[in-house]
Amino acid sequence: MRLFTVSVLLPLISAALARHFTEPPPDALVVKPGSSVAGHFSSLGEAVNSLPADESSQVVFVYPGTYIGQVNVSRPGPVKIIGYTKNSFDFTQNTVTLVHNASLASGAGSDDLTGTLRVLSSNVSLFNLDIRNDFGVAVSNGQAIALSGQGDQMGVYACRLFSYQDTLYTNVGNHVFLKSYIEGAVDYIFGRHSIAYFEGNTIASKGSGCITASGRQLNDTGIYVFNNNKIIAANDAFPNVTGNVFLGRPWGDFARVVFKNTFIPAPLNKTIWSIWNPGDERIDSILFAEYNSLGSGVADAQRANFSTVLTRDQAAQYTLASILPNYRDWVDVDYLH
Ligand SMILES: *[C@@H]1O[C@H](CO)[C@@H](O)[C@H](O)[C@H]1NC(C)=O
Numbered sequence: 001m002r003l004f005t006v007s008v009l010l011p012l013i014s015a016a017l018a019r020h021f022t023e024p025p026p027d028a029l030v031v032k033p034g035s036s037v038a039g040h041f042s043s044l045g046e047a048v049n050s051l052p053a054d055e056s057s058q059v060v061f062v063y064p065g066t067y068i069g070q071v072n073v074s075r076p077g078p079v080k081i082i083g084y085t086k087n088s089f090d091f092t093q094n095t096v097t098l099v100h101n102a103s104l105a106s107g108a109g110s111d112d113l114t115g116t117l118r119v120l121s122s123n124v125s126l127f128n129l130d131i132r133n134d135f136g137v138a139v140s141n142g143q144a145i146a147l148s149g150q151g152d153q154m155g156v157y158a159c160r161l162f163s164y165q166d167t168l169y170t171n172v173g174n175h176v177f178l179k180s181y182i183e184g185a186v187d188y189i190f191g192r193h194s195i196a197y198f199e200g201n202t203i204a205s206k207g208s209g210c211i212t213a214s215g216r217q218l219n220d221t222g223i224y225v226f227n228n229n230k231i232i233a234a235n236d237a238f239p240n241v242t243g244n245v246f247l248g249r250p251w252g253d254f255a256r257v258v259f260k261n262t263f264i265p266a267p268l269n270k271t272i273w274s275i276w277n278p279g280d281e282r283i284d285s286i287l288f289a290e291y292n293s294l295g296s297g298v299a300d301a302q303r304a305n306f307s308t309v310l311t312r313d314q315a316a317q318y319t320l321a322s323i324l325p326n327y328r329d330w331v332d333v334d335y336l337h
């Protein structure tokens with residue numbers, strides 16, 4: 001009887017907690033293709049470029065649609081970009097897609113410059129946006145970033161990021177990724193300097209390759225901490241995804257990546273973690289650590305000798321509060337848990 005009551009009540013409770021973004025907040029700039037209302041913008045790029053280059057806080061509200069082309073966010077003050085949604089905690093209900101097609105192979109001058117959405121300034125938060133780099137696969141120079149994070153205090157909430165190689169460039173600053181979807185194959189969560197925290201995300205591998213490529217080059221504060229995420233094979237994954245996915249490889253000699261409480265149905269390689277390349281292993285000063293990985297993807301693990309399985313006490317040192325002590329000042333905590 002008790003169980004029955006709980007299972008009936010849970011959906012009601014989550015429905016009650018669902019948050020809608022179906023109307024622009026007061027003072028938001030509005031992006032709405034085909035709108036005849038004066039002041040509405042037809043593209044996100046135009047709206048962002050029209051924001052005042054000052055310290056004021058600004059909000060951009062985006063109505064459903066597919067928006068083609070790169071967007072750079074670089075004004076000094078805080079910016080919130082909100083995609084229309086009937087449930088702001090559920091990325092499957094996102095209605096706004098940003099899409100661009102660029103890679104090193106197609107001539108962008110740097111990884112960052114391939115990005116569909118480039119966040120170059122601090123205090124930017126993104127809600128309910130699908131961000132795609134549709135370049136696809138290349139034999140070489142296939143780096144094609146969906147989201148490039150180069151500013152401090154970047155929050156990514158219930159967004160979906162899609163590419164193949166280098167999807168998410170979490171490079172500079174303090175970043176959080178909560179209740180989002182991140183898809184790619186090769187080194188698709190990577191960067192040099194950031195402190196990045198991931199919780200409640202679905203991480204989806206589309207083909208053979210490493211999920212993370214931490215480029216930490218010094219024993220500095222940089223770290224990626226993943227807690228309570230799920231790693232799957234993408235729905236349209238290439239067959240070579242099986243047995244050829246790794247949690248990470250060290251782009252930098254001091255790579256530091258911790259996965260806690262991860263549910264892993266994706267068919268990982270038995271060694272779970274990878275060297276950088278044969279002859280250039282980069283494994284002497286890294287921390288590649290797990291605690292409580294679960295699921296068929298790790299059932300037969302024979303972990304690489306340069307990786308660490310943390311004890312409960314060791315794992316307890318890697319929390320949102322320990323790596324980002326002032327997170328309550330800037331993180332939308334409604335997206336935690
Ligand atoms: C974004 O910034 C880069 C570098 O400054 C520039 O080359 C590119 O044209 C910008 N993109 C847009 C859409 O303005």
Ligand SMILES: *[C@@H]1O[C@H](CO)[C@@H](O)[C@H](O)[C@H]1NC(C)=O
Pocket residue numbers: 076078122123152153
């Ligand atoms: C972020 O915004 C807060 C206020 O909203 C401000 O105090 C802080 O200086 C900003 N941080 C950066 C790095 O711009």
Ligand SMILES: *[C@@H]1O[C@H](CO)[C@@H](O)[C@H](O)[C@H]1NC(C)=O
Pocket residue numbers: 101102106134135136
């Ligand atoms: C992206 O651009 C490349 C050329 O640089 C082209 O071959 C490819 O078909 C494009 N992909 C999409 C999805 O438009």
Ligand SMILES: *[C@@H]1O[C@H](CO)[C@@H](O)[C@H](O)[C@H]1NC(C)=O
Pocket residue numbers: 137207208238239240
């Ligand atoms: C995995 O398959 C994709 C699609 O066929 C291919 O482009 C890629 O090179 C393959 N990866 C490896 C490491 O063979």
Ligand SMILES: *[C@@H]1O[C@H](CO)[C@@H](O)[C@H](O)[C@H]1NC(C)=O
Pocket residue numbers: 242243244269270271
């Ligand atoms: C696991 O990775 C190693 C090293 O890349 C590779 O030789 C091996 O074939 C992979 N295992 C499977 C089952 O694909």
Ligand SMILES: *[C@@H]1O[C@H](CO)[C@@H](O)[C@H](O)[C@H]1NC(C)=O
Pocket residue numbers: 219285286
């Ligand atoms: C990094 O620095 C910390 C102290 O800040 C020290 O405890 C640790 O041993 C250093 N790690 C490496 C690999 O040098």
Ligand SMILES: *[C@@H]1O[C@H](CO)[C@@H](O)[C@H](O)[C@H]1NC(C)=O
Pocket residue numbers: 275281304305306
């Ligand atoms: C540990 O793994 C590395 C990389 O695969 C390998 O080169 C090394 O020989 C291994 N060390 C031991 C003691 O097995």
